[in-house]
C-alpha cells in the first residue's frame with residue numbers, strides 16, 4: 001500500500017507474540033487489523049509440554065535459573081521496523097521465558113516497543129517492567145492488558161462473542177491513546 005494510505009504514517013510495524021492457548025494471538029490479530037503490522041509468532045525449538053502443571057514447573061525452574069530457551073523463530077531484517085509490539089500471557093506473574101529470550105536475542109535499540117498481555121485475572125505481574133529492563137535503549141509505550149483464559153481451571157480460549165467485541169473496542173481506544181491510530 002502507498003505510505004499515505006498507512007494509518008500509522010508510514011511507520012513499519014512488527015507484532016511479535018507468544019501464545020499457548022490463542023488468547024494473546026487474537027489480541028495480536030486485532031492489533032494487526034488496526035495497524036497493518038507484520039505478525040510473527042514466537043516458537044520454541046522444543047515446545048512446552050501439553051500438560052499445564054508440568055509447564056508451570058518448567059517455567060518456574062527457567063525463571064529461577066535465568067535459562068534462556070532457544071527459539072525456532074528467526075526474524076530476518078528486524079532493523080527495518082520502527083515499532084515492535086510484543087505480546088505475551090502472564091506466566092508465574094512474570095514475562096514468559098520465551099519472550100525474555102526474544103528480547104535478549106534481538107537488538108531493538110532506537111525502536112518504539114509496545115507490550116500487550118492476557119492473563120487469568122491476576123494481572124501483568126512484573127512482565128511490563130521486565131520488557132522495559134530488557135529494552136533499555138528503546139522507547140517503551142503504555143501497554144494493553146485484558147483478562148484471557150484460566151488454563152488451571154480448564155478455561156482455555158475466551159476471545160469470542162461479547163469478550164471479542166469488547167476487547168476489539170478497548171484495543172482501538174488504546175491504540176488511539178498511544179498515537180498508533182488517527183484520533
Ligand SMILES: Cc1cc2nc3c(=O)[nH]c(=O)nc-3n(C[C@H](O)[C@H](O)[C@H](O)COP(=O)(O)O)c2cc1C
Nearest residue numbers: 019020021022023024089092093119120122148149
Ligand atoms: C505456565 C502458565 C503460567 C501462568 N501463570 C499465570 C499467572 O501467574 N497469572 C495469571 O493471571 N495467569 C497465569 N496464567 C494464565 C494465562 O496468563 C492466561 O490463560 C492467558 O490468557 C493465556 O494466554 P494465551 O492463550 O495467549 O496462551 C498462566 C498460564 C500458564 C500456561
